[in-house]
Amino acid sequence: MSKLLSLDAFAKTAEDARVKTTSGGIITLICCLISMILIRNEYLDYSTIVTLPELVVDRDINKQMDINLDISFLNLPCDLINIDLFDETGDLNVINSGLKKYRLIRTGGEVAEILDESAVLERDAPLSEVCKAVQGSDCGSCYGALPQDQNQFCCNNCAAVRRAYAHANWKFYDGEGIAQCEQEGYVQNLRARINENEGCRVKGSAKINRVSGTMDFTPGPSMTRDNIHVHDLSLYLKYKDKFNFDHIIHSLSFGELKEVHLGNPLDNYSFLQHKKFHLSNYYLKVVPTRYEDTNSKLIADTNQFSVITHDRPLQGGKDEDHQHTLHARGGVPGIAFHFDISPLKIINREQHAKTWSGFVLGVVSSVAGVLMVGSLLDRSLYAVQHIRKKEE
Incomplete structure (x- = not known):
C-alpha cells in the first residue's frame, strides 16, 4: 500500500487548508457557462449530417440514361422544328x-398538343412502306421525285410526297x-x-446511350444521303421576316427525375x-452522381x-463583342446540345460530422481545457491579491 501511495498522481489537500475567494466563485461560474456552450457545440457537430464525395468508375456505363428536356421556341411553329440525336453508336429519332x-x-396563351406522327413516319419507315x-x-x-412507270412507288398522302421530295433532295x-x-x-x-x-414547346424524356453525342433542333426535315446529313430549309427561307430560334430552356437534366434537385445550370436560361x-x-x-444516406442506402441516382x-x-466574320475573334462561316440555323458522358461516377455519402468516440473525446477535452485555464486564472488572481495584502 505504501508503494501505491507513492504512485498517486491525484494528491489531496486537507479541507481546512483550502482557501475560497469571491473571484474563484466568479471564475467557476464562467467556466461552467463556457463548458455548457462548448458541450452544446460538440453535440451539434456530432448530430450534423455532412456529405462526403467519392470518385469511382461508373459500372452502369452500358445502361441507357434519360434526358429530360423542356424548351420553348418563341418564334417557330412546331411544323418547322426537326429534332435529331447523333451519338457514337448511330442516329436516333428522339421524337418517337x-x-x-x-x-x-x-x-x-393556350398550349395545345400537336401530333407529329407524319414526321415519325417519314423518317423511321422504309421508303417502300411510306x-x-x-x-x-x-x-x-409523286411529281417526278420517285419512279412510277411500273407503280413502284405511290404517293397517296401528303406525308408520302414529303418523303419522296426529301429522298430526291428537292x-x-x-x-x-x-x-394531296x-x-x-x-x-x-x-x-x-x-x-x-x-x-x-418541346418537353418530355428520352432514352440515350451513355456515350458522347449531339441533340440538335433545326428547321425542316432532315435526311442522310451519301453519309451527309442535310436539311430542307426551303420553308424557313421562304419567309424573310419570320422565324428565328429564340428560345427559353425551362429545364434540362439527365437521369431519373427525383426529389433531389441539383440546380442545373441551364434551368430557366x-x-x-x-x-x-x-x-x-x-x-x-x-x-x-449517386446519393446515399448514413446507412449506405440509395437516395437518388442522377447526374450533374x-x-x-x-x-x-x-455568315461568319468578326465577333461584335470581341473584334479579335473570327467566326466560321456556314452551317444550319438552330440550336445544338453537345453532351459528353464521363466514365467516372461521384458517390455522395451522408454521414455524421463526428463519431460517438469523437464526440466524447471533444467533450472531455473542452471541459478539461476550460477547467485548466480557469485554475491558472484563479491562481494568478489569488497571487496578486496575496501580494497586495503583504504590501498593505
Missing part, C-alpha cells in the same frame, strides 16, 4: 422516344400546289400557324437575340453537368 411538341398560341400502293385506289403522283416549301397536301388541309393549317406567329441565321451551341459535361455556351452568326 418520349419528346412531344406543344403549340404555343399567342392569342390566348410510298406503297394501296389496294382499290389509284397510284398517287425543296418542299409548304406543299402549295400538291394535291391541299386536300388534307396541310397547306391551310400550316399557313394559319405561320401567320398567327405560333411558337412551339433564355436566348433572345432575334436573329434568323444564328446557331447556338451548348457543350455539356455530364457526370453520373457543367455547360459552356457559344453562339455565332452563320
